[in-house]
Amino acid sequence: MTDTAVAPTTPPDTATGSAATALGVPTTAKPHSLVLSPVKRSGLAEQLKAGLDAPICLTWELTYACNLQCIHCLSSSGRRDPRELTTTEAEAVIDELQRMQVFYINIGGGEPTIRSDFWHLIDYATDHGVGVKFSTNGSRIDASVARRLAASDYVDVQISIDGADAATNDAVRGEGSLEVAQQAMKHLHNAGFKGFKISVVMTRHNIAQVDELEAMAARFDAELRLTRFRPSGRGADSWYQLHPTEAQQRLLYRWLLDRPEVLTGDSFFHLSALGEPLPGLNLCGAGRVVCLIDPIGDVYACPFVLHDEFRAGSVRDHGGFQRVWQHSELFAELREPQSAGACASCGHFDACQGGCMAAKFFTGIPLDGPDPECVLGHGEPLVDAARSARPSLALDHSRPSPVKLLARNHRAART
Ligand code: SF4
Ligand code: SF4
Numbered sequence: 001m002t003d004t005a006v007a008p009t010t011p012p013d014t015a016t017g018s019a020a021t022a023l024g025v026p027t028t029a030k031p032h033s034l035v036l037s038p039v040k041r042s043g044l045a046e047q048l049k050a051g052l053d054a055p056i057c058l059t060w061e062l063t064y065a066c067n068l069q070c071i072h073c074l075s076s077s078g079r080r081d082p083r084e085l086t087t088t089e090a091e092a093v094i095d096e097l098q099r100m101q102v103f104y105i106n107i108g109g110g111e112p113t114i115r116s117d118f119w120h121l122i123d124y125a126t127d128h129g130v131g132v133k134f135s136t137n138g139s140r141i142d143a144s145v146a147r148r149l150a151a152s153d154y155v156d157v158q159i160s161i162d163g164a165d166a167a168t169n170d171a172v173r174g175e176g177s178l179e180v181a182q183q184a185m186k187h188l189h190n191a192g193f194k195g196f197k198i199s200v201v202m203t204r205h206n207i208a209q210v211d212e213l214e215a216m217a218a219r220f221d222a223e224l225r226l227t228r229f230r231p232s233g234r235g236a237d238s239w240y241q242l243h244p245t246e247a248q249q250r251l252l253y254r255w256l257l258d259r260p261e262v263l264t265g266d267s268f269f270h271l272s273a274l275g276e277p278l279p280g281l282n283l284c285g286a287g288r289v290v291c292l293i294d295p296i297g298d299v300y301a302c303p304f305v306l307h308d309e310f311r312a313g314s315v316r317d318h319g320g321f322q323r324v325w326q327h328s329e330l331f332a333e334l335r336e337p338q339s340a341g342a343c344a345s346c347g348h349f350d351a352c353q354g355g356c357m358a359a360k361f362f363t364g365i366p367l368d369g370p371d372p373e374c375v376l377g378h379g380e381p382l383v384d385a386a387r388s389a390r391p392s393l394a395l396d397h398s399r400p401s402p403v404k405l406l407a408r409n410h411r412a413a414r415t
Contacts, residue, residue: 022078045281051335053214054100055325056289057265061301062090062118063110063295064397070162070173072201072235072242077110078399083296087117089316093293094125096320104348106132108303110295110397113140119289126154135160135199136363137177138184146187149196158197159227164212168205172242189220192350194240197263199225202252205244210255214262225263226256228270231362231372235252236393239363249373250274270355270371284357287312287334291325294395299324301334304358306395341368346376356377364390 012353013235048056065080085093105125112118112134125132133156140156141149149157159183163169169178188196194236198217200206206213210226217224221356231239244252253271254280256262266280286302293299295314300306313324325331340346343354354360363372364386365379370377 017066022329030197047281048285049283049335050333050391051288054097054102055291057106057285058097058102058291059106059108060093060293061108061289061295062112062121063115065114066110066137067114067139068111068174069399069401070175070234071201071238072162072172072229072233073398074230074233074235075108075110075306076233076396077392078400079397080110080114081295081397084115085295085297085315087097087120089297090117090121093297093315093321094128094130094307096315096322097125097130098107098128098356100322100325102130103132107132107134109135111139112270120392122155126152127241132156132322133158133197134185137173138181138347141184141187143187144191145189146184146193149188150191150193154294156196157188157193158199159188159222160199160201160268160376160393162201162203162217164209168209171205174205185220185222188222194221195221196224197225198354199227201227201229203229204244205242207244207248207252209275210252214259223261223263225265226252226268228267228358228359230304230358232306232358234395236362236390240387243373246375246377247371253278264318267356270352272372273352273375275348277351283353286310286357287328287331287365291331301330302358304356305361307361307391307393309361333345339368341366342378343368343370344380346370346378348376362390363387 017110023279030259034332039173050295053133061075063080064075065082066077070166096394113136115121122132122134131154135305138159149155158196159181161169161178163173163178166178170176180360198213198220200213214224229235229239249271252268253274256264257276260279264280266285268278268281269282272278272282286305290302291299291312292303292306293315294306299312299314299321301310301312302311310330315324317324319327340349340354343349352371354368355374357367360367360369363383365372365382369382370378
């Protein structure tokens with residue numbers, strides 16, 4: 001799974017370059033341009049809110065198949081969907097992205113390397129000027145794959161883990177999964193791949209390990225990427241047990257402020273209400289600068305809102321992805337100025353923007369209400385009240401065996 005993050009590219013001009021950097025988009029070599037819509041609003045954030053001709057950050061989940069069954073999987077992956085895009089259809093999407101000058105894509109899943117045409121599609125994308133960052137659990141990154149990846153300027157890799165030790169990680173991702181991920185990191189490191197990403201969703205149990213995670217990234221010449229736990233997919237249930245406490249969020253905020261080099265995909269902007277804004281654009285990019293293509297070609301406003309209400313169309317529809325991105329009613333609506341609703345009187349609204357739409361939606365809070373993790377505590381009572389009214393999961397590719405949070409046998413979280 002994935003959200004806004006990095007891959008190798010050069011943002012073409014100051015404005016889009018800043019946008020790209022703020023969103024964690026690439027900073028090295030790849031000459032493609034972003035085309036800003038002719039909007040009249042002032043300020044980059046306002047421009048981005050009104051949408052771009054092409055997404056800055058496009059996540060493409062290639063398959064719902066996965067060899068793990070993480071407790072918080074945002075796409076509830078496990079089983080392959082028989083309607084998955086064919087190789088020819090996937091190539092046609094890449095052709096379209098090239099025409100739209102989408103300069104890089106985040107590929108995820110499920111475990112994308114499970115697709116038999118995965119490497120072909122990676123090569124096809126880079127041969128057509130579309131850089132790739134793909135997220136993986138590491139299980140298929142052996143020494144030879146690592147050498148191949150290290151040799152490419154246009155492919156970046158993100159290894160997902162959920163803790164600095166096996167007890168913490170494996171409780172969420174399954175037994176042995178940290179060892180497998182670290183083996184992949186070793187292969188990448190030994191192959192000379194500098195700057196691959198180690199990506200961690202922040203939970204109640206691993207937030208105390210941020211220093212250790214930072215050290216792990218340094219050990220492998222990797223970059224650390226921390227993202228917010230949203231209650232999407234299987235995370236819709238596990239969020240209640242795993243999402244960070246208010247005190248932990250404050251600690252994380254201060255830790256991140258001191259470390260602007262840690263990537264976050266702008267995902268903690270709700271914490272900017274605590275004071276100095278965190279680096280980033282501090283806006284919800286859904287349908288404005290980000291979106292998701294799922295394995296069957298459906299297009300959603302962001303990777304964390306896999307639900308009919310946020311489905312804008314399909315790449316299989318007439319006009320393909322470009323038509324969905326540029327003309328769907330849903331995206332047009334999301335690009336309109338949004339009501340501050342219940343947050344209108346909050347002095348922190350400019351920084352926090354009322355938080356994350358996905359987090360509100362899947363906890364049953366109205367979209368113009370406060371974020372469930374509102375740092376002023378306005379979300380919590382609503383979460384409790386709305387729990388029984390949460391939307392049901394529209395998409396679930398989990399394998400039949402129930403996913404349970406494994407017992408953790410490690411030190412307690414710091415707060
Ligand atoms: S809905 Fe949440 S995760 Fe999606 S783009 Fe908006 S803020 Fe980010
Ligand atoms: S009340 Fe709304 S705008 Fe203010 S901090 Fe909470 S979520 Fe953010």
